[in-house]
Amino acid sequence: RRTLPAGDGWASATTGTTGGAAADAAHVYTVTTWDGLKAAFAAGGTAPKIIKVRGTLDADGDTCADFSAAGYDFDQYLAAYDPAVWGYDENLEGEKATPGTQEYLRDRSAAAQAEAIKADVPANTTLIGVGKGAGIVGGSLQINGVDNVIVRGLTLESPLDCFPQWDPTDGDTGNWNSEYDSAVVHNATHVWLDHNTFTDGEHPDATLPSYYGRIFQQHDGELDVVKGADYVTASWNAFEDHDKTLMIGNSDSAGATDEGRLRVTLHHNLFRNLVERAPRVRFGQVDAYNNAYVATTEYAYSFGIGYKSQLVAEKNSFTLPKGVSAASVLYRWNDSPVTTAGNVVNGAATDLVAAYNAAHADTPLTSGAGWTPTLRTHVDPARTVAEVVGRGAGADRLR
Template sequence: MTRRTTALATALTACAALALAGGGPAHAAEPGRDTLPARDGWASADGGTTGGAAADAAHTYTVTTWDQLRSALADDPGAPRIVRVKGTLNAATAGCASYAADGYDFARYLADYDPAVWGRDRPVSGVQEDLRAASQRNQATAVKAYVPADTTLVGVGKHAGITGGSLQIAHTHNVIVRNLTVESPLDCFPQWDPTDGATGAWNSEYDGMVVTGSTHVWLDHNTFTDGAHPDSSLPSYYGELYQQHDGELDVVRGADLVTVSWNVFADHDKTLMIGNSDGAAATDRGRLRVTLHHNLFRDVTERAPRVRFGKVDAYNNHYLAGPGTPYAYSFGIGIESQLVAEKNAVTLPAGTGAGRVLKRWKDAPVTAAGNLVDGRPADLIALHNAEFPAEPLRSGAGWTPTLRPRVDDPRAVPGLVGHRAGAGRLR
């Protein structure tokens, strides 16, 4: 080896080490070749997450339509792949009417299940409910795309994304998704549930992205948003919001070893759920290990995240709820959860008590240390227990996270995350 070659190799090694020390990947010639750095959250454990970095030229795709994306994901099963998304892919160009089952009539549905006619003490059933469910299944077939193992899905440039579609990372492994703006899909056929709460509720399907039963998943520098269809634009029926959104991201049904870093979650109600059911101990206990770091949760109402069962490490995130945000809580403490929430920054609407940052759904221990609320140190557990003495939280999650490439002072987090998180901001 020549002296010049040796010097070049040494320099490249040093650059890679600096990149890893800074918490970001050592960039290859294109972001599609990036892999998750060592010790960067739960997805770096047990062999790490490389996605489609090993893909050859024949399995490197550039797609500009939803159909091309689904074809690229389905092509040659088992091969590592890189799928580069160029522009915005619209999964819903066919429109709601194209999914409707023969005989489905929304006006008839509203008349049949009006609480004045149906009541509020039993779930809806009958012809129109069956047709609604069939219509919803038709839409699901059109708007879901399944991401296979050993895949990197990455946006090209600053304006790549998906609208109207639901990315399914289902029962697979080793997946990377980066640099995409994912606009929450609209469910054309929400279900009316008169038994949901005191006055009933409309419930919808289709999360922007779902990690279900999968391992080693890295979601980085994406933006999740309701985009052109915020809840404020949706109508109401029976006196309740006609909710056409589900979650922005769900990690559920035995998913494990997931790192969610440098994303933006914006303008949404039920944002991020880790563990979908209190009754899922058989699949979820010992799994649902998820790291959330350097994410911006902007003007979201709740579930940022709501946790069941999992060992979740949430640090250096910024929870920013501006004026007018219908803020409920940020961290939901659920059954058998072991949440560690450290060195996060929280900015609340004026008049909102800091005790609401945590919400107890079920008794479970939680570690909350070094957090700031409105720029001031805050003992989130003590504040919660003082504001909600009938729902006390226990301190001490029972484990100490070690897979953290960097931990920033929470005073710096709003600036760091504000300038670097989200799609279009890959370095």
């Protein structure tokens, strides 16, 4: 029944975040299966509820064949849309709308998987792992259009998209695009995600095949905060072994829903063995402090500075391997001002904007996000963050 403490990030603003703390005995559930979790979500309407997850819930069935539409055949799909046959000038939207084509059947198959693995989290809910190994494999938590949700103590293994779409027009040589995040905060408010572990688990990108010379990407994000979402705090989570990890704001054209929203606090999270988007930000006033970043040679960047973003990134710790420069921590998608202060890279105090600008004189970034965060509780010195976060972040560290 723990609630988000006062002053603990954006999710503590206005009405605060209490989840299901006020639940009566009739609205406290323990679930051990994915279907049981969906049933608990659906029970009791928006009355406060606490749902305890015991063990690992399997959301995605035994094989991809469980979701395949009659007539869908991946080998036929590859033959039909091989760039040597189809080329790179036309996407597959017309094929998707034409019954009987392999793209049409792929889309029907994808819809069946989506129906199975997505679960809608209701308002006024606390979802919490209990006991050792509590988590979800292959599920996608949809926190959509609701208020007052807490998710704590779960290991969330990324959904594996069985039916990625080939887009020959994505880039010069096409790309495979997948769906499904482990958790999506979509037009929802007052959401606290705490002490969870987000991971690709048994299916890291290194295990995925390639077709048409491009990786058959079966993962999307680990966590997305999009489409008018607001007042979100993510604390003491571990984000591990993933490519496109955390996106805040999904489109430059979403100003009508996103301007003045997407207020998110990230603190004391561990971002380990990631490639990019930790986070990528559009529009939002995002406060990222006291996070620990541990990179491999696959590292691209951590903070993506996107359209009208207002990112404050302070007192974070970065451990970068040999050959990866501090200039890589920031990536400029748009010239939005950013505040970086008190960060350390490999133990040394580093001005991240200055490091970026020294390496990118033609496309510099501007310092000063234009606002000052006030919703913080305890702030650790940056030099201690790697140890503090390494010791305390993740689902198995919830006490």
